[in-house]
Amino acid sequence: MKFSINKIFKKPEKFSIPMNTGVYTTKFVMHGSSTITFISHELDGDWQFMGDEPVGNYQETGMLVSLEELIKKDNSITQVADLPIGYQATRKAKNEDWSIEKIEYSEDEMKEFGFYCVSCGLYHKDLPMAYESDGPEQYFQIPESQREMRSDITQDTYVLDEKSFFIKGQIRIPVSDSKDDFAWNVWIEITEDDFTREQEQWLEENRFLSEPYSGTLDTQLTCYPNTIGLNVKIRTQQVGIIPIVELEESNHPLSLEQEIGINKERVTDFAKKLVYGHG
Helix, strand or coil, X not given: CCCEEEXXXXXXXXXXXXXXXXXXXXXXXXXXXXXXXXEEEXXXXXXXXXXXXXXXXXXXXXXXXXXXXXXXXXXXXXXXXXXXXXXXXXXXXXXXXXXXXXXXCCHHHHHHXXXXXXXXXXXXXXXXXXEECCCCHHHHHCCHHHHHHHEEECCCEXXXXXXXXXXXXXXXXXXXXXXXXXXXXXXXXXXXXXXXXXXXXXXXXXXHHCCCEEEEECCCCCCCCCCCCCEEEEECCCCCCCCEEEECCCCCHHHHHHHHCECHHHHHHHHHHHCCCCC
């Protein structure tokens, strides 16, 4: 769904990118009298500054110039220096306010762009094949002022009020047109006995030979109907490898997708919602 916000800028802003960064524009803007009426900050980080003229053959009319050159040509573009990635700004004339809206990309365009990694801050060409929750749902239900007092949380385990026990596991889903599985790294509530057993065998070489145990999912995956409380089996893996989570058979879409798999378009849907905020 598109939405727009009109902004009134009182003073120029500074771009976060270096002034010698290459940006895309046209000969009409740089060597003609064309006013910049369209600016886009693409998902791959590129900036485009265009006028109203049809670009036609970009090989002939397009230009790659430094941001500094463009600002010297039209300083008013600094008014949208804070334009987020995946958004565009338009105006009808130089003395009018900019209108900001999210760019609606097609499925093919989304696949071309790839994604920015929230962990490393770098651009990656491939779509993400895994997502991770920072903690169980019950952790986020606790008021922030009480979390430290009531919680004992690590990268892999969580204990709430010394009576509720959780472990992180991975739901793997086969992807028909990819050599790699897709994965949700989620939190599972388990019994105190099973939690103690996991802790005792944490560094044991043969821990993967132990019997699977039961738990309930305590991560809400927003790409599905309610996932809290789904019954699962947890299979301990070799030391250093996250436990595998298998959903018990049901008609829930998550269970069905783990059983029959998904395709790359479904992975793209996840990225549109979780990475880019589309849909």
